[in-house]
Amino acid sequence: MVNSNTGVNLPALRSHNAALVLNLLRTAGEDGVSRLDLAERTGLTPQAVSKITGRLRAEGLAVDAGRRASTGGKPRTVLRLLPGAAHAVGLHLDRDELTAVLVDLSGTVIEANVVPLDLGAGAEVVMEVVTGEVAALATDTVLGVGVAMPGPLDHAAGVPHRVTRFPEWDGFPLRDALAARLRLPVVLDKDTNAAALGLALRGAGADSFAYLHLGTGLGAGLVLGGALYRGARTGAGEFGHQTIQLDGPVCGCGGRGCLEALCLAAVARGDLAGAARVLGAGAANLVSLLDIDRVLLGGRIVTGAAEPFVRGVRAVLEERARRGGEPVVPVALAQDSAHPVAEGAAQLVLAPVFGR
Amino acid sequence: MVNSNTGVNLPALRSHNAALVLNLLRTAGEDGVSRLDLAERTGLTPQAVSKITGRLRAEGLAVDAGRRASTGGKPRTVLRLLPGAAHAVGLHLDRDELTAVLVDLSGTVIEANVVPLDLGAGAEVVMEVVTGEVAALATDTVLGVGVAMPGPLDHAAGVPHRVTRFPEWDGFPLRDALAARLRLPVVLDKDTNAAALGLALRGAGADSFAYLHLGTGLGAGLVLGGALYRGARTGAGEFGHQTIQLDGPVCGCGGRGCLEALCLAAVARGDLAGAARVLGAGAANLVSLLDIDRVLLGGRIVTGAAEPFVRGVRAVLEERARRGGEPVVPVALAQDSAHPVAEGAAQLVLAPVFGR
DNA sequence: TCACTTAAGCAACGCTGTTGCCAAAGTGCA
DNA sequence: TGCACTTTGGCAACAGCGTTGCTTAAGTGA
Numbered sequence: 001m002v003n004s005n006t007g008v009n010l011p012a013l014r015s016h017n018a019a020l021v022l023n024l025l026r027t028a029g030e031d032g033v034s035r036l037d038l039a040e041r042t043g044l045t046p047q048a049v050s051k052i053t054g055r056l057r058a059e060g061l062a063v064d065a066g067r068r069a070s071t072g073g074k075p076r077t078v079l080r081l082l083p084g085a086a087h088a089v090g091l092h093l094d095r096d097e098l099t100a101v102l103v104d105l106s107g108t109v110i111e112a113n114v115v116p117l118d119l120g121a122g123a124e125v126v127m128e129v130v131t132g133e134v135a136a137l138a139t140d141t142v143l144g145v146g147v148a149m150p151g152p153l154d155h156a157a158g159v160p161h162r163v164t165r166f167p168e169w170d171g172f173p174l175r176d177a178l179a180a181r182l183r184l185p186v187v188l189d190k191d192t193n194a195a196a197l198g199l200a201l202r203g204a205g206a207d208s209f210a211y212l213h214l215g216t217g218l219g220a221g222l223v224l225g226g227a228l229y230r231g232a233r234t235g236a237g238e239f240g241h242q243t244i245q246l247d248g249p250v251c252g253c254g255g256r257g258c259l260e261a262l263c264l265a266a267v268a269r270g271d272l273a274g275a276a277r278v279l280g281a282g283a284a285n286l287v288s289l290l291d292i293d294r295v296l297l298g299g300r301i302v303t304g305a306a307e308p309f310v311r312g313v314r315a316v317l318e319e320r321a322r323r324g325g326e327p328v329v330p331v332a333l334a335q336d337s338a339h340p341v342a343e344g345a346a347q348l349v350l351a352p353v354f355g356r
Numbered sequence: 357m358v359n360s361n362t363g364v365n366l367p368a369l370r371s372h373n374a375a376l377v378l379n380l381l382r383t384a385g386e387d388g389v390s391r392l393d394l395a396e397r398t399g400l401t402p403q404a405v406s407k408i409t410g411r412l413r414a415e416g417l418a419v420d421a422g423r424r425a426s427t428g429g430k431p432r433t434v435l436r437l438l439p440g441a442a443h444a445v446g447l448h449l450d451r452d453e454l455t456a457v458l459v460d461l462s463g464t465v466i467e468a469n470v471v472p473l474d475l476g477a478g479a480e481v482v483m484e485v486v487t488g489e490v491a492a493l494a495t496d497t498v499l500g501v502g503v504a505m506p507g508p509l510d511h512a513a514g515v516p517h518r519v520t521r522f523p524e525w526d527g528f529p530l531r532d533a534l535a536a537r538l539r540l541p542v543v544l545d546k547d548t549n550a551a552a553l554g555l556a557l558r559g560a561g562a563d564s565f566a567y568l569h570l571g572t573g574l575g576a577g578l579v580l581g582g583a584l585y586r587g588a589r590t591g592a593g594e595f596g597h598q599t600i601q602l603d604g605p606v607c608g609c610g611g612r613g614c615l616e617a618l619c620l621a622a623v624a625r626g627d628l629a630g631a632a633r634v635l636g637a638g639a640a641n642l643v644s645l646l647d648i649d650r651v652l653l654g655g656r657i658v659t660g661a662a663e664p665f666v667r668g669v670r671a672v673l674e675e676r677a678r679r680g681g682e683p684v685v686p687v688a689l690a691q692d693s694a695h696p697v698a699e700g701a702a703q704l705v706l707a708p709v710f711g712r
Numbered sequence: 713t714c715a716c717t718t719a720a721g722c723a724a725c726g727c728t729g730t731t732g733c734c735a736a737a738g739t740g741c742a
Numbered sequence: 743t744g745c746a747c748t749t750t751g752g753c754a755a756c757a758g759c760g761t762t763g764c765t766t767a768a769g770t771g772a
Contacts, residue, residue: 005582007398008364009760010728017363017729034749042363050751052739073749074737150678162681208588220645224585226361231580231647232564235682238644243637246601246618254679262431262602281599285641288594289576291587323610324508325518326591365729373760391720404760406720429718430768665772 004300018236019355021052025062025081026106026354028202030233032065034076037053053079061085061105081105086353087142088186089134090346092191095119095165095216099342100133102142107201111137112255112339119149120166123177131181142183143302146348148194148341151219155234158188164217189230191341192237196221196345197228197351199296200345201336206293210286211334212239212279214266214298214309220259224290227356272305276312283313287329298334306333307356366583373400375711381418381437382462382710383559387422390432391705409435417441417461437461442709443498445490445540446702447546448695449482449505451475451572455698456489458498461706468695476522479533487537499539502704503534504697505549507575507682511590514544520573543704545586547697548593552577553584553707554700555652555690562649566642567690568595568635570665571655574616580646583712592685597663628661632668639669640676643685654690662689665697 008016019043024033035053035152037336056062057079065080083106092099098117102110113136117129119327134145158175170207179186188198196211200223211221220239222229240260241253248257249265259282266275283295295313302309314331321328362371378400380389391409395402414434421436448455448489454473458466469492471486509516514531535542545553552567556579565579576595578585586592596616597609601694604613605621605626615638622631640650651669658665668689677684693699 005376006375007400007760009368009400009404010726011760013364013369013728013759015365019362036749044365045730046362046751047731047753051729054752070738071749072739072747074751076750105671139612168706185421206588222573222645224580229580229646232562232649233647233683236645236647238647241644242641243600244602246604246634246637248602255676278602281458281602285598286645288597289578289592289642290643291589291592291594293588312382320611327589363729366757367729369728370758392718400761401761402720403722403762410721426769427718428770429716430720451714 011020013272016355017042017048018052018056019353021049021056022061022081022306023354023356025056026201028080029106029263030080032078033303034068034078035074038079050225059085081101082106082155085141086350087139088346088349089137089142090194090339090342090344090348091130091133091145091147092194092342092345093117093119093130093147094152094191094341098129098133099339100130101342101346102139103343103346103350104135106352107198107223107343107347107350109338109343112342119163120168122168123172123174127177127181130178134184136181138182142184143353144187144349145178145182146194146345147174147186147188148191148345148348150217151190151192152235153188153190153192155187155189155230158186171191174234185349189234189345189348190219190221190237191221192221193230194221194342194344194348195230195298195334195340196223196344197347198337198340199223200226200228201347201351201354201356202335202337208290208292209294209296210283210290210292211296211298211343212243212283213299214263214275214279214297214301217277218263218299220286222290222292224292228351239282239286242282243284244278244285267301272308275301276309277316280313281318283331284316287317287320293329295329296334297331298336298340302333303336308352357657372711373398374408374412375709377405377412378417378437379710379712381435382557384436386436388436389501390424390434394430394435394669398580403493415441416588427697430575431642441497442706443495444702444705445493445498445501445696445698446550446695447486447489447501447503448550448698448701449473449475449486450502450547452505454485454489455695456486456493457695458493458495459699459702459703459706461709463554463699463703463706465694465699468698469493470695476524477521478524479528479530483533483537486534490538494538494540498540499709500543500705501534501538502550502701503530503542503544504547504701504704505544507546507548508591508594509544509546510566511543511545511549511586512626514542516544528596534687543701545701545704546577546593548575548577549586550577550698550700550704551583551654551696552579552688553703554693554696555579556584557703557707557710557712558691558693564646564648565650566639566646566648567652567654568639569655570619570631570635570653570657574619574635574655576642578646578648580648583700584707591706595638597643598638600634600641623657626665629668631657631683632665633672635665636669636672639687640672643673643676646672649685650681651687652690653687654696658689659692 083104160169218240245257251258251261439460514615516525574596607614607617
C-alpha cells in the first residue's frame with residue numbers, strides 16, 4: 001500500500017490481498033505453497049489466508065496439490081495456481097513480422113504464430129492482420145491482448161509516437177481502435193518494456209534490473225523495485241541516445257556521441273569487444289545512477305555473439321565496483337524464451353492480475 | 357495501493373487513507389480544503405471523508421477553518437492542518453558544520469542553529485555535539501530526527517559507507533547509536549536525497565524530477581513518481597561519476613571522463629558555460645532515460661552563478677527536445693530555503709506521516 | 713415565505729481481516 | 743496399542759472499515 005494517490009476501500013483491499021496471494025502462487029509454480037507460508041510472506045494471519053485461498057479455489061484459480069512432510073504435527077496442505085483458468089494474448093508488432101502468442105496464467109506459451117507484416121502498410125491493413133491472428137488464438141478465457149511495438153509511444157494513452165522509419169503511426173489511437181475491434185481490453189507498450197516485464201515475471205533473480213536490447217537500435221527496459229518503470233510520460237528507457245562521448249561522432253538522431261551510434265559503429269567494423277566496452281560504460285552509468293541489482297543483455301546482435309558482449313560489459317562493471325569498493329553487479333544474457341517480446345506483451349495483461 | 361509486497365488489513369487501510377487526507381491538507385496549506393474536495397481527490401465517499409476528518413480533528417491534527425462561498429446551498433466547511441500538532445528535527449552533518457532545525461508538520465522552520473563540526477573528529481565527539489543540539493530543540497511533540505550527511509551510505513540499515521575524506525565512518529551504526537542516545541526514532545539519508553525530498557514536499561511542481569547538486573562534488577537526488585527513489589541498496593543518485601567522455605581525463609575516482617571531473621575542471625578554469633554544457637549533457641541523459649518532468653539545480657557552485665548554469669543546461673535540453681519533437685523539460689534553480697538539506701532531513705521523519 | 717440546493721452527519725449495513733476456539737491429522741514415546 | 747503432544751486449518755463471533763440511505767443544517771433565489 002505504498003505510494004498510492006487514491007483512497008482505498010474494502011473491495012480494493014480485498015483484491016489487493018488476493019492479487020498478492022495469486023502472485024505468490026504463481027512464483028511457486030508447480031511446487032505450490034502452503035497456507036502458512038503464504039501467511040508468513042504476506043504478513044496476514046493464517047485465517048485470512050484460508051479465507052482468501054478459499055475464494056480463489058471457489059473461482060477456480062487455485063487447487064490443492066498434495067501436502068508437505070510433517071514436522072511433528074498435521075502436515076501442511078500445498079496450494080497451486082491453476083494456470084488454465086485464464087489466458088492472455090501477446091502480440092509483437094515488429095517492422096517486418098507479427099508474432100502472436102497465447103499464454104496461460106503461469107506464463108506458459110500455449111500457441112505461437114509468426115506471420116509476415118509490413119508495419120508501414122498502414123493502420124487498416126495492420127489491424128486486419130492482427131484481428132485475424134487474435135481470432136485464431138482467442139478462447140473465452142482470454143483476459144485481454146497485450147501489444148508491444150517499437151517506441152517511442154504513450155503507454156497511458158495507448159498511442160504510438162514517431163516510430164523510427166514509420167512516422168505514419170504517430171498519433172494513431174491504436175489501443176482503442178484494437179479494443180473496439182477485438183472487443184477485448186488492450187494494453188500497448190514498447191517492445192523493450194514488454195521484454196523487461198517478461199523477464200521480471202519469469203523471475204529475473206532481481207528486484208531491480210535493466211534489460212539492454214541491442215538489435216537494429218539500442219534500447220532499455222527498466223524494472224525498478226519489482227515494477228516496470230515507465231516514467232512520467234511513459235517514455236522512460238531511451239537508452240540508445242545517451243551521450244557517452246561529448247562532441248563524439250554524429251548520430252542519426254542529430255546528437256553527438258550517442259551510445260547507440262558508437263556501439264553500432266563498433267559492431268559494423270567487427271570490433272565486438274569495443275562495442276561491448278561502450279555498452280558496458282552505459283550499463284555502468286545506469287548501475288551507478290539507479291543502484292540496480294542486475295544487468296541483462298538481449299537483442300539480435302548480442303545473442304549472435306553473446307560471450308564477448310557479456311564478458312566486455314562485465315569487465316567494465318567489475319572495474320567500476322572495484323574502484324568504489326562495492327559489490328559487483330552481475331551481468332547475464334537475458335534467458336531466452338522463443339518469443340520474448342510477444343510473451344512479455346501477454347504479461348502486460350496478466351501482470352495486473354498479480355498486482356504487478 | 358500500488359506495488360506493496362505485504363498484505364493489508366483494516367488498521368493499515370485506515371492509516372493509509374488518513375495519511376492521504378493529511379497529505380492533501382498539508383498541500384492545501386493555510387487555504388484549507390473542503391470535505392467534498394477531499395472526497396473527490398481521494399476517490400472516497402464524502403461520508404468516509406467525514407469520518408476520517410472527524411478522527412483527525414479529535415487527534416488535534418486538523419481544525420475547521422472558515423467556509424467557502426455558497427454555490428446555491430449550504431457552504432462547504434474548510435479544513436486546515438494544525439501544523440503545531442507535531443514536529444521533527446532535521447540535522448545536516450556536513451564536513452565542517454552541523455545544521456539543526458526544528459520544523460512543524462507544515463514544514464515551517466521553528467528554529468535553526470548552525471554550529472561548527474569536524475566530521476572527522478570521530479563518532480563519539482560528533483554524537484556528543486548532535487545530542488546537545490537536538491536536546492536544545494526537542495519538544496515533546498517531536499516525532500523523530502532526520503539525519504542527512506554526504507554519501508554513500510545505507511539508508512535501510514542507517515549506516516554510512518566510505519564518506520569521501522572521512523573513511524572512518526564506514527560501517528558505524530550511526531542511526532541506531534543516535535536513536536539509543538536520543539530515545540527518538542532516527543532516519544539517515546544522503547544530503548542530496550534529503551534536499552530532493554524537501555523540494556518534493558515543498559511542491560517542486562513536478563511528480564518526477566532530478567535535483568542536481570554541484571558543490572564540492574556532483575550528486576543527484578531522484579524523485580520518481582512522487583517518491584524519493586533510493587534504489588536496491590539505497591545507493592541511487594550517484595551522478596557525479598557517470599561516464600560522459602569515453603577515455604576522457606582521469607577522475608579522482610579512478611575512472612575516466614566522469615561528469616564531475618569535467619564539470620569541476622571547467623569551473624576551475626572559469627568556463628562556466630562549458631561546465632553548464634557538460635552538466636546539461638548529463639541532465640539530458642537523465643531526462644531521456646527516466647522521462648522526468650523537471651530538472652532542478654542547486655549547490656554552492658550553481659547558486660553562486662545561477663544564470664549561466666540554468667541557461668546552459670536549458671539550452672542542451674531544448675536542443676534535445678527539438679531533435680526528438682518532444683516537449684521541453686523545464687530547468688530551474690531549486691527554490692532555496694535557508695537550510696535546504698537540514699529541512700529535507702526533517703522531512704525524512706514527516707514524510708511517512710503523509711504517506712510519502 | 714417557501715421551494716430548492718448543497719453540505720455533512722447519524723444509523724444501519726455489508727464486508728474485511730482478526731481473535732478465540734476446536735476438530736483433524738500427524739509424530740513420538742511408553 | 744494408547745496417549746500426550748504438536749501442528750494445521752476451518753468455524754463462529756467480533757471489531758472496525760468504508761458505503762448506503764436518510765435526515766438535518768444552512769445557504770440561495772423567486
